[in-house]
Amino acid sequence: MSAFIITGAKVNGEVQGDVAVRDGVIVDPADLPAGATRIEADGLVLLPGLVDLHTHLREPGREDAETIESGSRAGARGGWVAVHAMANTNPVADTAGVVEQVWSRGREIGLVDVIPVGAVTVGLKGEHLSEMGAMAHSRARVRLFSDDGICVYDPVIMRRALEYVKSFDGAIVQHAQDLRLTEGSQMHEGEVSAELGLTGWPAVAEESIVARDVLLAGHVGSRVHIQHLSTAGSVDIVRWAKSRGIHVTAEATPHHLLLTHEEARTYNPLFKVNPPLRTAEDVEAVRAGLADGTIDIVATDHAPHASEDKDCEWASASSGMLGLETALGIVQQVMVDSGLMTWKDVARVMSHTPARIGRVEAAHGRPIAVGEPANLTLVDPQAPWTVDAAALASRSRNTPYAGRELPGRAVATFLRGKPTHLDARFEGAFE
Numbered sequence: 126m127s128a129f130i131i132t133g134a135k136v137n138g139e140v141q142g143d144v145a146v147r148d149g150v151i152v153d154p155a156d157l158p159a160g161a162t163r164i165e166a167d168g169l170v171l172l173p174g175l176v177d178l179h180t181h182l183r184e185p186g187r188e189d190a191e192t193i194e195s196g197s198r199a200g201a202r203g204g205w206v207a208v209h210a211m212a213n214t215n216p217v218a219d220t221a222g223v224v225e226q227v228w229s230r231g232r233e234i235g236l237v238d239v240i241p242v243g244a245v246t247v248g249l250k251g252e253h254l255s256e257m258g259a260m261a262h263s264r265a266r267v268r269l270f271s272d273d274g275i276c277v278y279d280p281v282i283m284r285r286a287l288e289y290v291k292s293f294d295g296a297i298v299q300h301a302q303d304l305r306l307t308e309g310s311q312m313h314e315g316e317v318s319a320e321l322g323l324t325g326w327p328a329v330a331e332e333s334i335v336a337r338d339v340l341l342a343g344h345v346g347s348r349v350h351i352q353h354l355s356t357a358g359s360v361d362i363v364r365w366a367k368s369r370g371i372h373v374t375a376e377a378t379p380h381h382l383l384l385t386h387e388e389a390r391t392y393n394p395l396f397k398v399n400p401p402l403r404t405a406e407d408v409e410a411v412r413a414g415l416a417d418g419t420i421d422i423v424a425t426d427h428a429p430h431a432s433e434d435k436d437c438e439w440a441s442a443s444s445g446m447l448g449l450e451t452a453l454g455i456v457q458q459v460m461v462d463s464g465l466m467t468w469k470d471v472a473r474v475m476s477h478t479p480a481r482i483g484r485v486e487a488a489h490g491r492p493i494a495v496g497e498p499a500n501l502t503l504v505d506p507q508a509p510w511t512v513d514a515a516a517l518a519s520r521s522r523n524t525p526y527a528g529r530e531l532p533g534r535a536v537a538t539f540l541r542g543k544p545t546h547l548d549a550r551f552e553g554a555f556e
């Protein structure tokens with residue numbers, strides 16, 4: 126039995142108060158036993174534990190790049206209490222057996238709740254629907270399905286998938302990328318790609334799939350979630366679809382909120398992502414879309430890669446960058462410190478809403494209130510730190526932020542009342 130009290134933190138960045146925890150549940154401070162641990166948190170912000178809808182853990186298959194354990198540790202350090210693990214592992218998470226294995230390994234480690242996302246199609250091949258029902262009814266209770274990394278390109282397969290998930294209130298999570306329009310693409314198609322002579326990935330290749338899929342979701346009366354929205358046009362399409370009552374949700378990544386295609390001029394493959402970094406106007410539109418609720422959530426697209434897949438020429442490097450440990454600092458810098466959002470909004474886009482979209486809202490994304498599970502993230506918004514790639518918990522080192530200063534960070538994370546990450550200042554508090 127454990128009991129502690131966090132004193133003086135601003136809950137959701139708003140009113141200062143004390144939050145008491147006993148046996149994993151938030152309780153009235155009067156119900157704490159004598160001698161409970163005290164966490165002095167004046168000047169800190171207490172958020173509901175963060176929930177990531179888009180994480181690559183690489184296990185099974187690429188444990189050299191990340192394991193469920195190293196990814197869970199990176200998650201806890203970044204303030205996350207639950208991460209949705211993408212299906213593009215080896216073997217692919219397209220059966221009840223694989224998703225149960227990932228789910229139970231996450232429980233064993235116990236640092237974050239690992240919630241498997243099932244593949245939409247067998248082997249991510251885009252040809253035959255996976256065993257979605259079996260995954261939904263497995264112990265992993267899969268509700269989200271994605272071929273992430275690859276677009277579900279065939280409109281008939283997409284339609285059938287949308288129809289299928291309705292029976293258990295699931296959603297299809299789409300990596301929107303027209304495969305034909307992006308053949309051989311290396312970066313955003315625009316001025317910079319023209320100057321560098323790299324094959325472009327045009328904005329329309331994302332927007333045309335977003336448009337098709339919101340129309341299909343509307344037609345079928347099902348839920349679609351668009352991953353890593355990256356263009357101004359995609360934001361407009363989602364805004365239009367929502368105004369028509371279509372059940373579409375969307376996410377933005379920290380890197381699409383911060384970086385532009387100008388980074389490609391460095392030829393540093395750490396900046397190579399899919400979808401690619403876009404223009405300054407796109408970044409502005411994604412920030413505005415997140416601030417006004419068109420884009421529902423921030424999701425990391427944490428994509429660890431072993432050094433041999435990144436320490437090479439731009440053209441042959443894999444796409445993707447680490448995200449779990451830097452996301453909160455970037456969101457603070459870009460959205461909070463800029464005045465576009467409050468901490469309460471951060472709680473919405475990084476905890477409440479992702480938990481709802483993932484249908485894990487019974488356990489996560491709960492209000493910070495008596496009787497609720499103590500899944501909590503304590504943030505120090507005034508603790509600037511310099512990203513040190515070598516010090517990250519991830520097994521991989523592919524962060525483009527090494528040497529960059531971020532304004533704040535998670536200083537403590539609690540999963541059902543258990544500290545899963547504690548900054549040096551709190552070390553020893555729970556011994």
Ligand SMILES: [Zn+2]
Nearest residue numbers: 273274300352
């Ligand atoms: Zn993706």
